[in-house]
Amino acid sequence: MPVTDQALLVAAARASGEIAKEFFQKSPGVTDKPDGAGPVTEADLAVNTMLERMLRAARPDYGWLSEETEDSDARLTTQRQFVIDPIDGTRAFIEGSKDWAHSLAVVEDGQVVAAAVYMPIRDLMFAASLGAGATVNDQPARVTRAGLDGATVLGAKPNFDPRLWQGGTPPIKRVFRSSLAYRLCLVAQGRFDGMMTLRPSWEWDIAAGALIATEAGGRVTDPAGQPLQFNNPHPQVPGVMAAGPELHEGLTRRLEPQAANP
16 A cells, blocks of 8 residues: 555654754754854754655655755646755754754645654654644644633744734733744644744744644634645745634734734
8 A cells, every 4th residue: 555645754754853863962063054044953954864865765756845955946846745844943952952843744736735743852743634633643633722811822922012912912821832843733732722923934844733733623824814825936924823713713813914914
């Protein structure tokens, strides 16, 4: 029986974890990317090399978009694409924190159809296929049914500036985790009620987590409530809002229009 895209991504994510753990907390070499794009480690590059070899051998007709591979217009002519972040949360990885992930997705017609996000140090495997639900370590994942009052929302502090919200910051509790992929998965798992970022977000950071949160019953959009589209010529989306339907509606309704459409 042919290997499904989801099974392929899960296997590749586990293999990524084995490589990354060889570098973790062992002072891997770090360089800064040009134009303030952030750090990259030996581990990022080693994982990327393995993933490109493994995944492209398995699906040679798929396009390729990875944070650690120079982008090419060639992916725009393919029916399906891999969208990969070898290590999401590189700064956390460098600091020795557990909160980094391998984020792997397959996109078709602008929509994510298969996904895996793996947290090697926590041994958490999140996975989803379009229309088939989401799992964490093979158990069903479901978002919470929280409303706006008292909800716990993952996000960086600037997103909760009172000036960005009609009537001031909503009555929610802010929590932070480094990896955007992990934030989306924590919402899918029901450990937190929602997540948001008002900054333009790279597709490789959020593609896999977006499907996982959606398949767990969440609503995942840009901050203005519009659906996310992937495999864009410039591979970014204008921020992300993910939560159960009631909380998502409450957040998007309260957000100032200029904050949702910067």
